[in-house]
Amino acid sequence: MIRYFTTLIIGLLLCFVQARAQSNCTHTVKIQLKEIHNNRSIADAMIFVQEAKLNAQTDEDGAVVFENLCTGNYSIHIHGYDVQDTTVSLYINKTGTYKLLLPHAEHVLGQVEIHNINDGQLIQSREQLDSKTLRSNAGKTISEQLKNINGVTTLSNGATIAKPVIHGLHSNRILMLNNGIRQEDQQWGTEHAPNIDPYVANQVTVLKGAAGVRYGTDAIGGVVLVEPSPIRWENGWGGSVDAAMFSNNRMGVLSGMVEHRFEKMPSLAFRLQGTLKQGGNYQLPGGYWAANTGVREQNAVATINYHTAHAGMELYYSRFANTLGIYRGSHTGNQQDLENAINSDTPLVHADFSYKIDRPRQEVVHNLLKYKYHLDKGWGLWSFVYAFQNNYRQEYDVMRVDNGKAQLNLSLNTHTFNINLDHKKIGKWSGTVGVDGQYQHNTFKDGDRVFIPSYYSYAAALYAIERYSFGSYKLELGARYDYKHFEMYNPQGVMLTNVLYLFDYSNPSATVALKKQINKSWDASLTLANAWRAPQASELFSAGFHQGAARIEMGNKTLKPEQSYSLNLSSNYAVNEKRAIEATAYLQRIQHFIYLKPGADLLTIRGYYKTFDYTQTNALLKGIDLAASYHWNKHWQSTAKVSMLRATDLVQKDWLILMPSDRYKLSTRYERDINKHFKECFVGLAGQWVNQQKRIPANFDSIDYPRPPAAYFLLDAEAGVQLHIRQQPIYCSITASNLLNAKYRDYLDVFRYFLDQPGTNIALRFNVPIN
Amino acid sequence: MKKHTIKISFLSILLLATTVACNKEKDQPTPDEQELITTLKLQLTEATTTNAQTFVYKVENGFENGTGTIVIDTLKLKANTTYDAVLTVLNEKATPVEDITSEIIEKSDEHLFFFTATPQSGAGSIGTSNGNLDTKGAPLNQTFMLKTATVGNGSFQVVLKHQPSDKNATSLTTVGGDTDLDATFPVVLQ
The missing domain is CATH 2.60.40.1120 (Carboxypeptidase-like, regulatory domain)
Structure with a gap:
């Protein structure tokens, strides 16, 4: 691994x-x-x-x-x-x-997140981005990198803000674990991207489908695990330097890491890491620039690690800070403005290249402090994790009079703790039991724009996952019980007075999985899982303008939790040395699926607005992810990938809105060592075809305009080499995305109303490991 | 020693959870509607007279109870007459009432009042001219001259644009910028 x-x-x-x-x-x-x-x-x-x-x-x-x-x-x-x-x-x-x-495993547990060990055994459809893939995509956001995984797409606001979509589900329906800690970063809005620096990761794993029993509520769509590399094992110093340059938005990224294990005290090691990033307006096919779409980012991580033969601890701190410009033309005043923007072939706001970031923009800081202690004693391997997260998000709107202040100052503080025991085998049973706890407080500043109420939430859970092996079969049984309590202070009425609302949710969930090793080169697994998600503050209480889409969204205090029941079948089959097939098929039913239903038009001082009410239905999602690879010879390999999803509203007997369309990807790569100075030289070409989404609700035209954008084809190319100068390896690569400078828009991009996707982007990357 | 660490950590969590859990009622922040506009007033003075009339267009938003107070006056005017017009923009939800007009004049180069009459000409129509200019010599139209046509009915739309891309545009679709206010008065010329 x-x-x-x-x-x-x-x-x-x-x-x-x-x-x-x-x-x-x-x-x-x-x-x-x-x-x-x-x-x-x-x-x-x-x-x-x-x-x-x-x-x-x-x-x-x-x-x-x-x-x-x-x-x-x-x-x-x-x-x-x-x-x-x-x-x-x-x-x-x-x-x-x-x-x-x-x-023995416990000796290295201090290096690796405990979940890692469990995941090695959790029977679940999964796909990984290894360090090699991460290196060749360095500089992109975490969401952009996840697009390399079959079945994962993105929900974006232009080229700079994106969040992952797994099998059609996104935002609070998927979980991201940053170094084992559930990321709590206000992901309720489409314009809220995950605040994670991908340079920290050595491996990113996507668990497709519900994984609620192990990872907690909300994981209806899947889980993304972002894991740093284990800390240095040898004594002395080590490190690496990373640099990436992008042509399209003239973006530069620099990342560096140093780590040390003390010779006189070999149980102790530390690591420091930092990333700087700056990009300007991005360019669209046709030479237009997207006004005010720059990005700035400064991230830092510090880790201290101490371990003895049977115990260890880790103290981890990370800080993610970015400033993101939002295309000026996307903040529209009313429906007429939006229609003008949609009907214009070229961007309505003209701009040249610039690194300057004006209003509208977001400034986000995410701090994570984690303490972990583990001990191998008595019943098995114990671990104790406490983490504190602070997410501070400021949104600067376009103002009549710029008073220098942000119009939204959201602060989300989360304390989490977990006690976990990987118990010793009891007969043929091995497994994990644990307790989770969480306390969360979300608030804003006096005088902020109306967005979501401030709230307090308390949550606790108990879980157990047990595995039993017999012959070529492996059986996994899991159960979990969650309790969640919310206190929300909703400002309401014409005078916006705070009214207290209390919500209590509790729910059991369960999973049953069976894996069979049919023969040496073929395995198959079946997972039955159930997971749930409590309605979030924005779904319960939002009441206001959605500037990007020129509409009003109304919360609904009577929403029930979503319940998901899913069946996941996956199989890996290596036909022979040359051919291999990976397939995942899934069927998921979500009871009380929360979505926005169009309501009556509402007169405002800016004219009539479309309104949308949060409401519930029963949804059925089914789909397949297929990947087949063929080795033409030792050096040359080709891969074909297909991802398909059918999402229906069972009550309306109609398609669900805003679901990714079918996509096909074909890639080929040639790699070989030339001599001892030029190793792992590669060239690759990848083409992706994305269908137009035609499976849309019958009343689509009264909800959204225009219809989903046309199908598109993208061509990407890459080339790279691992240079060895004396003993020093240097990884260099050059990649080109949207090589043909295709002009296209994507259905799951909120900016599809205003802007094309970026044109050709050529990236140059260097990675120098230092030992 | 190790058991100790676990115990201490556990207790500190419990302590933390209990200490942060008090005195919440008072501490809740109150949001505010940003740069809210509720009201447009159109003051018309018949040229060469002192006969002034004020017409109100007010939509007060309060989503929790649907739309708040709505007042939309009808422009009942004399046919074939010229008026001097002055526009005032207010936030009447604030106490005291906030006059936004001065902010608009202060940033006159970033604002434009744009008028659309229906029908465009003939019976029931309204023509506008002589709008005042911004600091850069482009139209602002906060004050203007309004001329009524022959007897008939129609409507008169006033749109306040923020950061328009073309202040001299002749159609609302090409003005650019975003809409701060969109008010349509029914018109009766008699």
Whole structure:
């Protein structure tokens, strides 16, 4: 799993018991896993030989035997309950026994978020962006990077503000975990992007479909896990420098990291990381500039890590701060203004290139402080996590008289704690039990624009997930009970006086999953899950103008929690060395699905406005994600991906609005080492076709205008190399997105009314690891 | 030692949760409607006389109870007559009532009153001219001359634009900018 890290943490010992020369493809190799400290055998770990596509489980002596291996380099993946997921490179040229000394799982837990360990076993349809993919997409926002995952799209406000959409669900219906902590950053608005710096991540995992039992309420659509790389294992200093430059908005990004493990105190290590980013207005096909769409970002992370053989702690602090310009023409006064903007072929607000960020703009600061303590004692592995998050969001509107102040100053403070036990095997059962708690306070400043009420919320939960293996089957059972209490102070009436509302929600949820290893190269899993989501403050109480869409949205205090029931079937099949297929099919029914229903027009001082009321229906979402890859030869690989979704309103017997259309992606990549100075040289080309969304409600024209934008095709290209100058590797790459400078708009982009998507963007990236 | 750490952390959380949980009622912030406009007043003085009339267009928004007070006066005017017109923009929800006109004049280059009469000409129509100018010599139209046509009925729309892109535009669709106020008076010429 964490390929990078492995060579550093493993003491690899090779002892050739039998050594005799043999011809190709006749080597019989025994691999034996031992604990590094006490030489105990590690049983029940899975060993996968990537090149040979061989899989086996270690026996009581921690051993497996593979026959008929050819001479060559092999990547051996090891995972299991007792060991950290690991990859080792082995050169095999003779029959023999290879003894691998691994640290016991608890020794490295301090390095890796506890969820990581559990996820290794959670049966759920998942897809990952590894460090390599993250490196070749560096500089993009986290949401843009997630688009690389089949079944994930984005809901955006132009090119700079985007949030992920998993299987058609977004905002509060998906969870993002930043280093194991549930990100609480006011994601209720479409214009609220997740406040996470992707440079922190070494791996990003998307769990598709409901994962509420482990991760808590709201995870109806899925979970995004953003995980930093484990801290340095060796003594001494290490680090890296990253730089990226983008042609379209003349954006520059610089990120640096240093880490150190003390020689005199090897249990202690720390890491510091920082990112700076600045971009200007972006350019549209046809040479137009999108006025006031610049971005500035300054992020910092500090970690201290201390561990002993059976316990450890981590103190983690991260700060994310950005300023985002919002296209001036997107803040419209009334319906007429909006129609004028829609009917104009070119942007109504003219601009040249500039780094200046005017009104409207947002300034957001997100602070996260996390303390984690873990202990391997008694019943198993205990962990205790406490985190405090503060999210401060300021929105500066276009004003008649600029008084220098923000019109919205939202502050969201969240305290979370978690106690988790990965218990020792009881018979054949292994699993996790835990307690979650949360306290949250959301408030704003006196005199702010009416947005959402200030509120306090308290939440607590108990959960247990147990796994049982028999033969080639693995069964997983999970249960959770949540309780949530809200106190909301809603300013209402003509005089906007605060009225207190209390809400209490409690709900059990459950999951049942079954995985079968049909044969060495084929597995299939089935997940039945149920999850729920309490209505959020904006859905209960919003009452006001939505400037981007020139409409009025009205909250509804009688909303019930959403209940989701889903069935997820996924399968990985490696036909042979050359061909592999990954498929996920899902069926999800959401009771009391909250959406905006058009209401009567309302007269305001700015003319008539369309109004929308929050209301509930029952929804059915079904779809598939398919990926097939083919290796033409050792260097050349092609991949095809298809993602389809059908979302219906079961009450109206009609399509649901604002759902992503079908999309198809074809990519091909050629990669090879030229010599010892030029390694992993690659060129790639990817084309994506996105259909026009024609599955829209029958009353679409009375809700929205114009109809969803036309289908489009995008071509991206990439090339890169890993330079080795003396011992120093340098990763360089150049990528071009929208190579054909296609003029297009996307249905899930709120700016589709006003602007085309950006034109060609060429990016140059450098990454220099320092050891 | 380790058990200790857990205990202390646990207790501190509980303590934190209880201390922040008091005295909330008083501390709640009150929002405000930003730069609210409720009322447009059109004062017409028959040229060369002192016969002044004031017409009101008021829409007070209060979403919780639907739209608040609405007052829309009808422009009952003499046919074939010239009037001197003055526009006043108010926020009547504020106490004392806030006169926004001075802010508009202060930022005159960022504002424009735009008029649309229906029908455009003939019986029941209204013509406008001689609008005052902003600091850069482009139209502002906060004061202007209004001329009524022959006997008939129609309507007169006054739109206040913020940051228009073309102040000399002849159609509302090409003026640009965003709308701060959009008031349509029914017209009766007799």
